[in-house]
Amino acid sequence: MISTLSALPVGQRALLRAVGGERAYRRRLLELGFVPGTELRLVRRVGVGDVLEVELRHSRISLRISEASAIEVEVPA
Amino acid sequence: MSRPVVAVAGNPNSGKTTLFNRLTGANAKVGNYAGVTVERREGLARLADGQQIVLLDIPGTYSLSARTAEEQIAITAIAGLNPYSEPDAVVLVVDSTQLARNLYLVLQVLELRLRTVVALNMHDIVRKSGMRIDVEALERELGVPVVPVSATRGEGIDQLTAALAQRLRAPIVSEAPVVALDGAALEADIDALEPAIPHGWGRGDTARRRALAGWALLSIDAADELWDVPDELRSRTLARQGLARDQGRDLDLDLVAGRYRWIDAHMPAFVSHVPTTLRRLTDAVDKVLIHPVVGFALFLLVMSLVFESLFTWSAPLIDAVNVGIGALGDGLTAALPAGLMRDFLIDGVVAGVGAVVVFLPQILLLFMFISLMEDSGYMARAAFLMDRVMKAIGLTGRAFVPMLSGYACAIPAIMATRTMERRRDRLLTMMVIPIMTCSARLPVYTLIIGALFPARGEPGGTVAGFLSLQALLMVAMYLFSTVMALGAAAVLGRVLFKGGAAPLLLELPPYRLPHPRSVLRMMWERSRLFVTEAGTVILACSVVLWVLLSFPREAPPLPAAADAGAVATAPVEGQEAAARLHHSWGGRLGHLIEPAIAPLGFDWKIGIGIIGAFAAREVFVSTLGVVYGVGDEADEASAPLRSKLHEERWPDGRRVYTPLVGLSLMVFFALAAQCMSTLAVVRRETRSWRWPIFLFSYMTALAWICSFLTYQGGRLLGYA
Numbered sequence: 001m002i003s004t005l006s007a008l009p010v011g012q013r014a015l016l017r018a019v020g021g022e023r024a025y026r027r028r029l030l031e032l033g034f035v036p037g038t039e040l041r042l043v044r045r046v047g048v049g050d051v052l053e054v055e056l057r058h059s060r061i062s063l064r065i066s067e068a069s070a071i072e073v074e075v076p077a
Numbered sequence: 078m079s080r081p082v083v084a085v086a087g088n089p090n091s092g093k094t095t096l097f098n099r100l101t102g103a104n105a106k107v108g109n110y111a112g113v114t115v116e117r118r119e120g121l122a123r124l125a126d127g128q129q130i131v132l133l134d135i136p137g138t139y140s141l142s143a144r145t146a147e148e149q150i151a152i153t154a155i156a157g158l159n160p161y162s163e164p165d166a167v168v169l170v171v172d173s174t175q176l177a178r179n180l181y182l183v184l185q186v187l188e189l190r191l192r193t194v195v196a197l198n199m200h201d202i203v204r205k206s207g208m209r210i211d212v213e214a215l216e217r218e219l220g221v222p223v224v225p226v227s228a229t230r231g232e233g234i235d236q237l238t239a240a241l242a243q244r245l246r247a248p249i250v251s252e253a254p255v256v257a258l259d260g261a262a263l264e265a266d267i268d269a270l271e272p273a274i275p276h277g278w279g280r281g282d283t284a285r286r287r288a289l290a291g292w293a294l295l296s297i298d299a300a301d302e303l304w305d306v307p308d309e310l311r312s313r314t315l316a317r318q319g320l321a322r323d324q325g326r327d328l329d330l331d332l333v334a335g336r337y338r339w340i341d342a343h344m345p346a347f348v349s350h351v352p353t354t355l356r357r358l359t360d361a362v363d364k365v366l367i368h369p370v371v372g373f374a375l376f377l378l379v380m381s382l383v384f385e386s387l388f389t390w391s392a393p394l395i396d397a398v399n400v401g402i403g404a405l406g407d408g409l410t411a412a413l414p415a416g417l418m419r420d421f422l423i424d425g426v427v428a429g430v431g432a433v434v435v436f437l438p439q440i441l442l443l444f445m446f447i448s449l450m451e452d453s454g455y456m457a458r459a460a461f462l463m464d465r466v467m468k469a470i471g472l473t474g475r476a477f478v479p480m481l482s483g484y485a486c487a488i489p490a491i492m493a494t495r496t497m498e499r500r501r502d503r504l505l506t507m508m509v510i511p512i513m514t515c516s517a518r519l520p521v522y523t524l525i526i527g528a529l530f531p532a533r534g535e536p537g538g539t540v541a542g543f544l545s546l547q548a549l550l551m552v553a554m555y556l557f558s559t560v561m562a563l564g565a566a567a568v569l570g571r572v573l574f575k576g577g578a579a580p581l582l583l584e585l586p587p588y589r590l591p592h593p594r595s596v597l598r599m600m601w602e603r604s605r606l607f608v609t610e611a612g613t614v615i616l617a618c619s620v621v622l623w624v625l626l627s628f629p630r631e632a633p634p635l636p637a638a639a640d641a642g643a644v645a646t647a648p649v650e651g652q653e654a655a656a657r658l659h660h661s662w663g664g665r666l667g668h669l670i671e672p673a674i675a676p677l678g679f680d681w682k683i684g685i686g687i688i689g690a691f692a693a694r695e696v697f698v699s700t701l702g703v704v705y706g707v708g709d710e711a712d713e714a715s716a717p718l719r720s721k722l723h724e725e726r727w728p729d730g731r732r733v734y735t736p737l738v739g740l741s742l743m744v745f746f747a748l749a750a751q752c753m754s755t756l757a758v759v760r761r762e763t764r765s766w767r768w769p770i771f772l773f774s775y776m777t778a779l780a781w782i783c784s785f786l787t788y789q790g791g792r793l794l795g796y797a
Contacts, residue, residue: 023298023329024144025580030333031140032582033178038337043360046367050465053585057177057344058351062461062583064468 005054005071008042012075015039016056020070033057034071080121081245082131082162084155086186087170088179089137090454090586092198096170096228097134098595100238105134105602125239133164139178141185142295149303152292156189158278159305166192166244168237173203173210173225174587176348177340183219184256184336188288192247193221194240200225201232206352214346218254229592256339258291259331262324266294266317273310294318295332359454359587367458367585376462379455380481383446387439387485388516394438402431420627421620429619432693432754433612436488440607441600443482443489447496448599450478452591456496457583464581470563471570473497473581476506480562483513484555487755488611491762492603501574507762508569508772511755512562512748514555517694521746524698526550528719529739550743558747565779607758614757622692622753625663626700658703663688677745677781678738678788680727690751697746737796741788748780 008014016038019029033056034040040056045065053062085100087093098105101120118134135154143149157163169186171179187193195215197203203210203225215223222240226233258264270290271283279286297306297314321328366372406423413419450456460474467474475497482490490510494503526547531538533545540546658664667684674684682704689700698718705721725733750756756769763769 019330021580025582027142027144027295027329027333028139028582030329031142031181033181033337035330035334035337044363046369046372046461051461051581051583057175059175059178060356060585062581062585064464064581067580 001075001077003073003075004069005040005042005073006052006065006068008073008075010042010044013039013041014073014075017072017074020072021067025067026070029071032061033059040073080129080131081165082133083122083166083168083241083245084133084135084164085168085170086135086151086155086182087137087198088139088172088175088182090584091137091170091172091179092228093137093170094134095592095595096168096196096198096226097132098598099228099231099234101132105598122238124242124245125235126242128242128245130165130241130245132168138182140182141189141292143303144296144298144301152296153305155186155191156278156289163280164191166194166241168241169193169195170198170228171195173197173199174206174208176210177344180340181336184254184339185288187219187221187254188256188284188291190282190285190288192244194237194244195219195221195223196228196233196237197223197225198228201227201230208351209349211347211349218343218346220254229589254339256335259335262321262326263328263331266321266328267291269317270294270310270313273307273313275307275310291332294328356587359585362588363458363585366455367461372458373462376459379450379459380478383443383478384481384484386442386446387482387489391438391442391485395435398435398438399431402427402434421623424627425620425623426616428623429616432619433608433615436486436607436754437604439486440489440492440604443485443493444600444603445596447478447493448596449591451496452589452595454586454588457585461583461585470566471574472505472566473499473502476502479506480510480513483510483515483562486515486517487511487513487752488607488758491755491758492607494762504763504768505566505570505574507759507768508775509562509566511750511752511772511776512558512565514558514747515694515752517752518554518746520695520698521690522551522554522743524701524718524722525739525743528722529734529736554743554747557744561748561779561783606761611754611757611761614760615754618753618757619692622663622689625666626658626661626689628662629660654703655705658685658700673781676789677784678735678741679745680733682725683733683742687745687749687751690746690749692753694746694751697751735796737788737791740791741784744787745780745784748776748783750776750780 016036019026019034038056040054043053043055045052050065051062085097100122105118105120120132122130122132135151138151141152154161169183212223224237224240226237267287267290271286274286274289278289293314406427409423463477464474467476479490479493487510491507494506497503530547538546666688667681670684671681685704686697686701690697702718722734750773759769
């Protein structure tokens with residue numbers, strides 16, 4: 001099932017399909033390891049900041065929910 | 078023989094600075110990189126073989142690609158591009174618990190063909206968790222020495238310096254692992270750019286030239302802020318990027334993906350037994366600390382503690398500084414004969430030095446808290462919690478702590494903007510911090526409110542029957558400054574600093590216990606930086622202001638006839654000082670600006686006070702004291718000064734200080750950039766006069782306009 005990172009439920013694992021967004025931001029995401037085919041997991045959402053935390057390759061990165069909507073993922077059936 | 082230079086580089090939160098401190102001991106110099114406000118630290122270290130080296134602390138970075146001037150520092154300093162010379166070796170600090178992501182930077186650096194040693198930091202955590210890292214496999218595949226260390230515990234440091242010493246003797250640069258590029262098309266792009274790489278960059282090494290061509294493809298675009306990129310390279314890069322777009326290729330992905338393919342293919346050989354529990358404690362703590370309700374409440378609690386300390390804990394220290402400065406002045410008075418030299422030393426130099434030193438208690442306290450928050454990992458959570466609020470005004474969560482500190486004092490607050498990565502965010506925050514009600518405005522507000530508005534118990538002293546009018550006014554001034562600062566940020570952020578709020582990419586590092594030594598070190602470095610760099614400007618300004626307010630020297634005959642009645646009770650000394658001030662250049666300036674400030678309801682005497690207050694706001698009170706002949710020692714609670722303000726009349730007999738004038742005056746003080754120390758610090762932090770001049774102009778203009786609206790609006794409504 002194809003979804004965006006921002007729509008994943010907490011704890012869900014998914015495979016990254018594509019990364020969108022403005023060039024400098026997208027490039028930074030790619031360099032942090034957000035390349036297609038990477039497995040990631042949504043660790044948590046934080047309501048106040050509208051931020052979510054993602055784990056991939058054993059490291060954690062936090063991004064805004066609005067910006068995570070430009071990241072496309074595939075949830076294994 | 079000159080000392081070899083070794084660059085220490087690594088991801089943010091990799092423990093790079095701890096390792097740097099461990100290697101250099103106490104002798105590090107802090108400064109800025111040429112042309113940009115990015116912190117540059119260097120220090121001396123001794124290697125196992127007794128050789129001395131210069132260590133250079135490179136700003137933490139996830140990669141070498143760059144778009145902003147700040148990001149370019151990493152590549153220029155590591156690769157030795159203009160204006161830096163190539164380091165003799167690079168120590169790459171790697172967070173062993175997040176090896177895969179850290180390896181990306183390692184590969185990029187190795188491609189540049191530098192003598193490299195990899196420090197596998199946080200090895201103690203890895204060992205304890207049961208995870209295994211095959212150091213030999215890493216050395217074999219990367220082709221460079223890899224040394225497990227723990228910077229916080231000081232383990233493996235000797236082995237690291239031994240490896241470094243050996244590396245420095247080796248003539249051969251590292252053989253970078255072969256990372257396959259994604260396809261023939263990308264190869265062709267690199268081929269096309271390679272000849273455009275300047276000789277000073279490539280140093281006749283084909284592999285290095287190709288790596289730099291890849292860097293250009295990933296970094297250059299129409300809107301970047303990179304400096305020193307040759308036009309030829311820039312135009313060719315843009316042409317190849319356009320070509321790739323036309324062919325439907327994703328150039329950025331192709332350039333990055335090759336390295337991650339190498340990493341993903343090799344990770345199983347490097348790491349085994351990865352536990353899922355590495356962050357169990359941190360995750361448990363985070364459940365509380367970034368909880369939408371509990372976390373937020375705790376955050377507010379921490380912030381009130383910081384705020385409280387800046388106000389109350391610093392007070393005895395500030396008093397002690399003032400007592401010391403006073404004693405120094407008294408000592409000089411006793412030791413020197415009266416005259417110009419003594420006045421210059423006491424009122425110019427000692428007062429100026431005092432104006433610098435008096436900020437140290439707050440700077441030390443604020444940086445103690447910032448250092449504790451940064452080192453423990455809490456600062457990233459604070460940014461996380463405040464992100465939504467700050468995003469609304471075009472800033473990031475990181476701006477919150479500096480802005481809050483502005484309520485105590487703008488000087489440490491502006492220095493604290495260094496914790497923000499983007500120059501845009503830093504500048505924008507710096508431009509609005511001085512609007513926050515700092516503690517120097519309190520004496521002015523206290524004087525005006527106390528003198529011109531009825532206290533509780535007097536007629537009109539309460540509002541709605543029980544609220545004190547004076548207290549309400551004080552609260553209103555705080556609210557006013559907060560609203561104005563947020564509004565200014567929103568407006569300046571749209572008009573002046575385009576680009577809007579930066580996308581957020583934050584790493585929440587695991588919680589760690591802060592190291593007392595690194596906290597003390599940060600406090601020491603910040604205060605030394607302030608005293609040596611901002612201090613000189615502040616001292617110079619104090620002397621200029623002293624000249625303005627004390628020359629020409631000859632006191633004119635006392636204007637006895639006109640004022641005799643009014644000043645009869647004032648001490649004669651105060652009278653003389655007042656007369657001298659009236660006829661000083663500063664006093665003449667007061668007359669000169671009277672037409673400009675009359676529409677705000679101010680006369681020329683207030684004008685002198687305002688001119689004096691441009692040194693520092695609280696000077697307003699003592700300057701008015703001198704103007705009205707109550708003497709130097711006037712303070713905001715002094716009864717003679719208050720009654721003087723009450724009695725002061727315009728030539729036509731109207732009262733000068735009406736409540737409306739008081740309100741207008743407070744609005745002026747809330748907004749005007751009356752603090753040369755703030756301007757000096759902005760000058761220091763931005764490395765240019767442009768920003769302090771802009772700050773001064775816009776705040777003073779805003780002050781004039783709001784004050785004008787207050788006074789004239791009040792008159793229209795029928796208040797005098």
